[in-house]
Amino acid sequence: MTRRPRRSWSDVAFNVWGVLVMLFLFAPILVIIVSSFNVGRLLVSWDHFGFDSFLALLAKPAIRDAVWISVQTGFIAALVATVLGTLAGIAMARNPGKWVWWFLGLLLLVSVTPEIVDAVALLPWMVFLGQDLGMSLFNDGIVRLVIGHSLFSVAVVSYLxxxxxxxxxxxxxxxSADLYATPVRTFRKVTxxxxxPAVLAGFLLSFTLSLDNTVIAAFVSVSGSTPWPVYVLSALRSGLRPEIAAVSTIMLVLTLIALGLVAYVLRRAGDSAADIARTMGGG
Structure with missing residues (x-):
């Protein structure tokens, strides 16, 4: 019977340190999940266990509308980003040249620009288009949110x-071209x-990125189209209630489902674990 080799103190120390880091990172999320089952007036004051906070999504129109606007905006923004990013990615891959590096530089600029800079730039631009030029489309809150949320997502889909x-x-x-297929048919049947797989992954990532886009949403949203992150910020003034944690838990579950689908699609496409992690990180 072979004896298992003893683990060194450094291995044990690194394992303990890793567990502590994971607890530090995920403890706030666990607190929110537990607090979502609090039946009380304030989030920080525990009363007793229950599901009343989750029912607030149906009972309170303000919460229901905010969640619906976030989901609706995320879906439309993901569609826009997927279409534009897919066409850009295919063009860069199949028509290489010097222009590709310039275009990649522009996409990189979009990716690394702080959200607060984008938000400050978008607000006067939307006002100029909607009021000064009389283009009422840009006065619509959903349109503003979709444009703002799809900026970064287009770059992500293009990379993928x-x-x-x-x-x-x-x-x-x-x-396909040698067999006399038209360019459109070749694109639809082959390219x-x-x-x-990258298109689906880009769509799901774009959706999750839109759900938590708080800075841009706070700047470009208008009255009557308040998304969930902006609603949470406004709720800070009167104190966070348990329904905030309940809806946040639901949004977390939606995000995890989307990321799980990304991993599943890429795994079926033959990507390695490292490639999947890079893709889910937006790289």
Whole structure:
């Protein structure tokens, strides 16, 4: 019978340190989840266990409308970002040239620009388009939120789609052209299926990024179209209530489901664990 080798004190110390770091990172989330079952007036004051906080999503129109606006905006922004980002990624992968590096530089600029800078820039621009030029479309709160939320997401989808197609040869597309398929049919039957895992991953990531986009939403939202993050910020003035934690828990579950779908799609496409982690990190 072989004896298992004793672990060194450094291995034990690193394991303990890793557990402490994980607790430090996830303890606030666990507190919010537990607090969502609090039946009381304030979040910080525990009364007793119950599900009344979750029922507030149906009972209170303000909460219901804020959540619906966030979900609606996230879905539309994800669609816009997916369409634009997919076309940009395919163009960069299949038509390489000097322009690609300039375009990648612009996308990188969009990715690294602080959200507060984007928000400060978007607000007067929306006002100029909506009021000074009389384009009423830009006075709509949903339109403003979709434009603001899709800015960063377009860059993310472009990166993913380009990375997906760059590693694959264009032989299938050339063969389709040799068989007299039209460019549109080649795109629909060959190019798009090759890029589809990255397209789906980009859509889901764009949706999750939109749900927690607080800074831009606080600047560009108008009365009657308040998304959930802005509603939470305004609730700080009167004290956070347990229903805030309950709805936040629901949003967390939606985010985890979306990220799980991203991992599943990429795993089915043959990506390694490292590639999946890089994709889910927006890299």
């Amino acid at each position: 789609v380009r990375a997906r197609l760059v590693g694959q040869e264009a032989n299938l597309e050339e063969a 798009l299926p090759l890029a589809m």
